[in-house]
Amino acid sequence: AQSVAQPEDQVNVAEGNPLTVKCTYSVSGNPYLFWYVQYPNRGLQFLLKYITGDNLVKGSYGFEAEFNKSQTSFHLKKPSALVSDSALYFCAVRDGGTGRRALTFGSGTRLQVQP
């Protein structure tokens, strides 16, 4: 079975400071990992993914994430937060070894960036 944990319901950060949104996962095969963002009353937008290759992946809007196999983590980061980054963030995983086509999503982390 595949699963994802986002241990923080909410993350608060001041504008201009670095931000981290945490995600850990569990799969039996190779993980395919994704981050999505949801703005109010909108669907989910794809931010970035890790399938294979470099552990540090860069995505949209200046976000990046680091894949850490030993810690089974895929934390989302940004060097300097903007107020407009305030939104709901979801981590998702797909087990590359099982052939399950669907993603499993975490419970979401609300990011609040204060001016």
Next chain:
Amino acid sequence: DVKVTQSSRYLVKRTGEKVFLECVQDMDHENMFWYRQDPGLGLRLIYFSYDVKMKEKGDIPEGYSVSREKKERFSLILESASTNQTSMYLCASSLRGTGVSYEQYFGPGTRLTVT
């Protein structure tokens, strides 16, 4: 750009009614998905389809059925709506097969209220 559209943004139905939620994608994707989103629970997979007339149950299929008669259209059916089906429903699509990008593209969501 991939576009996934959903027939309604907001819907109010009465208990016991049969409810149809429609989803259309314009990128010739083989896979289509229905999720429901509830606070603190993230996204949970209801059903997905990997081809026309093909479907597989997700994690919470009870009380729902689906129909995929054309590649671009995937319908979610609530046979007899109940108040515990009040939720945000999200449709998504993706390519199928190895070596593809795997990420899912989401529609804007339908907020369903059952009274």
